[in-house]
Amino acid sequence: MNLLRRICTELSPQVNGKTLTKRTFKSPKFPEESLEETASPCLLHGIHVFHCPDEVGIVAKLSDCIASRGGNILSADVFVPEKENVFYSRSEFVFDPAKWPRMQMDEDFLKLGNMFNAIRSVVRVPKLDPKYKIAVLASKQDHCLVDLLHGWQDRKLPVNITAVISNHERGLNTHVIRFLERHGIPYHHLQTTQEDKREEEILSLAKDTDFLVLARYMQVLSGNFLKSYGKDVINIHHGLLPSFKGGNPSKQAFDAGVKLIGATAHFVTEQLDEGPIIEQMVERVSHRENLRSFVRKSEDLEKQCLAKAIKSYCELRVLPFEKNKTVVF
Structure with a gap:
């Protein structure tokens, strides 16, 4: 049958x-x-x-x-x-x-x-159950972080943001800090080095969260961190993984002369940029792009892709499949 x-x-x-x-x-x-x-x-x-x-x-x-x-x-x-x-x-x-x-x-x-x-x-039961609690990790780039904060404020994302954690210090009068202060969301600046990624402190700040979101957080989380946290971590990456892994992927793609750019939201695993894929988005580019317009299009894709992945996760649309795949309803 x-x-x-x-x-x-x-x-x-x-x-x-x-x-x-x-x-x-x-x-x-x-x-x-x-x-x-x-x-x-x-x-x-x-x-x-x-x-x-x-x-x-x-x-x-x-x-x-x-x-x-x-x-x-x-x-x-x-x-x-x-x-x-x-x-x-x-x-x-x-x-x-x-x-x-x-x-x-x-x-x-x-x-x-x-x-x-x-x-x-x-x-x-969304009307009865508490929203998922998340902490957002970010570095210097603001575009994904700001988009998540505005999505949370507009109730487009079914989450409660408990903290923003960053290895980049932001001034008191910046847009992000003013927004966080206005809404009572704590901002934690943890300066990292190659020798000390401040993972114990991140774990302490994230202990009551349901999952973590890396909004262009330019640090690699260790296997020990992932095991200790024990919950899902969602990352956004420029490019259609597995291409252009590691640092500065937009520059890598631009130098390669690609005609189709994308963004990939995926779960974080011990293998860099190889975790199960949740969502991918694409847009066509041409030889007329300069690096600035190329990056702007890339950032727009990253924001949309990350927001959709978080929403799908909270709506129970994402299930693990085989070793390194997902079922996304």
């Missing part, structure tokens, strides 16, 4: 003698804009991601878990890699919190995860 037929079959389970409606698997819009128009004011929006060994009946049980509590699946994505015994899904649903309390929801999805030996089973 092919995957599409299997999904359609599993999405028609019997619950209390009634057949659940079949639903098309498609990539949804993110909730807060599209779902508020369709959902009743008393209903809340939830997201669930599932990663487990593949077997028959997963979609049916997932549907039953939500429907049995009065919830309604609005959209779902499923990915089953060819010749791999592994199952990935991401579902969006609405529910009445009076009928399905948040703690009960956790218990129900935990039981589902145990039933299928889940590698990952995560549920979020």
Whole structure:
């Protein structure tokens, strides 16, 4: 039975003698804009991601878990890699919190995860759950940092920025420092050297965060740092990795005479610029570019790519796949 037929079959389970409606698997819009128009004011929006060994009946049980509590699946994505015994899904649903309390929801999805030996089973209710707490690490270049701060201020990014950490000292009257002071976000200047990357202090400042963002932070984090932190670190890099690794990638690409520039947001690993890719964006350039216009286009791509990667991560769209890949719904 092919995957599409299997999904359609599993999405028609019997619950209390009634057949659940079949639903098309498609990539949804993110909730807060599209779902508020369709959902009743008393209903809340939830997201669930599932990663487990593949077997028959997963979609049916997932549907039953939500429907049995009065919830309604609005959209779902499923990915089953060819010749791999592994199952990935991401579902969006609405529910009445009076009928399905948040703690009960956790218990129900935990039981589902145990039933299928889940590698990952995560549920979020954006209206009830706290936003992800992040610290942003940056060096001298401001473009990605400023874009993240403005995105946070405009509520375009579902995060709380707890601190900005930098190896570059900024003056009291700079735009970044004025912004941070106005919003009560601490700025920590940690001067680094080749011998001392101040990693212990960074770990201390970031201990209560959910993940870290490197917004053009021009320092290499050690394997010991990554192991000690133990959570995800997202980096932005100019170029379509694996090309133009290391320092000054814009100059490398410009000197190489590329006709297509890009930006890559990826997870940080011990191998420099080789972590799993989350998002990539591209733009065409020509021989008419000078280095200044080339860099300006590159910086615009970096800002957009990093913001989208963070948003996708917070919306539970990013799951690990194989050793060095991701599934991005």
